[in-house]
Amino acid sequence: MNLKIYHIPALLQESVGGLNIRPDGVYVDVTFGGGGHSKEILKRLGKNGRLLAFDQDEDAYQNHIPDPRFTFVKSNFRFLKNFLRYHRIDEVDGILADLGVSSHHFDDSDRGFSFRLPGDLDMRMNRLSRKTAADVLNEYSEEKLSDIFFFYGELKSARKIATAVSAYRRSKKIGTVSDFLEIMKPFAFREKENKTLAQAFQALRIEVNDELEALEEMLFQGLEMLKPGGRFSVISYHSLEDRLVK
Structure with missing residues (x-):
């Protein structure tokens, strides 16, 4: 599947830059989609860095990134904490969420x-x-x-x-x-x-x-899993999401 057709990542430099990525850090992209944000995070990670990416849509797996630092989790991001623990991760340096629907979904x-x-x-x-x-x-x-x-x-x-x-x-x-x-x-x-x-x-x-309930659960879990000084970068698209994020 062509990444450009699947989804063009929004605010790519701003959202990833906001994570202030450490080369050896552990990061999570909870809305993998076409993988645009994940690829940019991997560019900024060193060989000992790690990235986990969540997406509940099986179509997104076709954009899987063949990189030993990358782990794809086929799940709703509301189960963030459970899957981080499953992968033996107790805390992370940063989390990125690009909320809403990808262009792939609208075009299908x-x-x-x-x-x-x-x-x-x-x-x-x-x-x-x-x-x-x-x-x-x-x-x-x-x-x-x-x-x-x-x-x-x-x-x-x-x-x-x-x-x-x-x-x-x-x-x-x-x-x-x-x-x-x-x-x-x-x-x-x-x-x-x-x-x-x-x-x-x-x-x-x-x-x-169940988007708003899932978002609220992910936000609370994400804050719990962040290291002191960690960054949470969220792109929201409508007022309902915005209220929860703020």
């Missing part, structure tokens, strides 16, 4: 992350997980859907969207991106269409992957 119509591409409403980061975005829309109560769209998507029309979902699924099961776009038509006005749809898809993605 089979994953259902983008409202711009047709496909099934999946949105699972880990495809071994059971719950998909379609499951959320078909099975959750109207009240719970309203909460998801309001709190995770920050949509003022959350309650009306939930009601529309409930009405739609009474006559037809929701299964595709096109189905959800049909439901969203009355709420995605032309001047704010892309923003509204992005917020609605974000809400579903956060729920499917």
